[in-house]
Amino acid sequence: TTSKILISACLLGHAVRYDGKGKPLVHPAIDRWRAEGRLVTICPELAGGMSVPRPPAEIENGMTGADVLAGRARVVEITGGDVTEAFVAGARHALEFAQMHGCTHALLIDGSPSCGSGFIYDGSFDGQKHAGNGVTAALLLEAGIVVRSDKQVDELDALLGRS
Numbered sequence: 001t002t003s004k005i006l007i008s009a010c011l012l013g014h015a016v017r018y019d020g021k022g023k024p025l026v027h028p029a030i031d032r033w034r035a036e037g038r039l040v041t042i043c044p045e046l047a048g049g050m051s052v053p054r055p056p057a058e059i060e061n062g063m064t065g066a067d068v069l070a071g072r073a074r075v076v077e078i079t080g081g082d083v084t085e086a087f088v089a090g091a092r093h094a095l096e097f098a099q100m101h102g103c104t105h106a107l108l109i110d111g112s113p114s115c116g117s118g119f120i121y122d123g124s125f126d127g128q129k130h131a132g133n134g135v136t137a138a139l140l141l142e143a144g145i146v147v148r149s150d151k152q153v154d155e156l157d158a159l160l161g162r163s
């Protein structure tokens with residue numbers, strides 16, 4: 001029952017998103033995990049050196065976080081900037097931070113080019129979604145950390161109940 005949970009900072013309401021806002025999620029399980037001292041908070045993009053606000057970014061050409069980690073795809077800003085290095089650095093920081101704190105699970109905001117796990121956007125900046133992981137989610141999964149999205153809090157709670 002001591003498994004810790006890495007959690008997207010914006011999910012706790014921290015104003016770290018590209019648009020300068022948070023995306024707080026109210027859920028009794030999150031309150032319980034916080035009270036139990038199980039939450040380990042990080043924003044991978046800030047950890048990688050990005051600032052707030054910043055231009056929205058997507059993984060190019062319908063590729064995924066695994067493709068970025070393998071050097072097959074870039075993360076680009078809507079303004080054209082290549083932010084691949086910062087996103088990969090942020091993912092590495094997030095994994096190190098998770099391992100340092102003994103996180104076995106992660107709860108990450110879906111849709112983000114870093115934190116997405118159910119879907120991400122396809123690089124067209126046209127609102128087109130496809131199934132796939134962001135860069136941080138992909139690296140955590142490669143390291144064996146169980147990743148769930150903000151739509152799967154109950155599922156994560158059930159999983160943790162058995163660990």
Ligand code: SF4
Nearest residue numbers: 008009010043112115
């Ligand atoms: Fe939230 Fe993750 Fe984006 Fe940071 S990188 S703002 S934690 S979704």
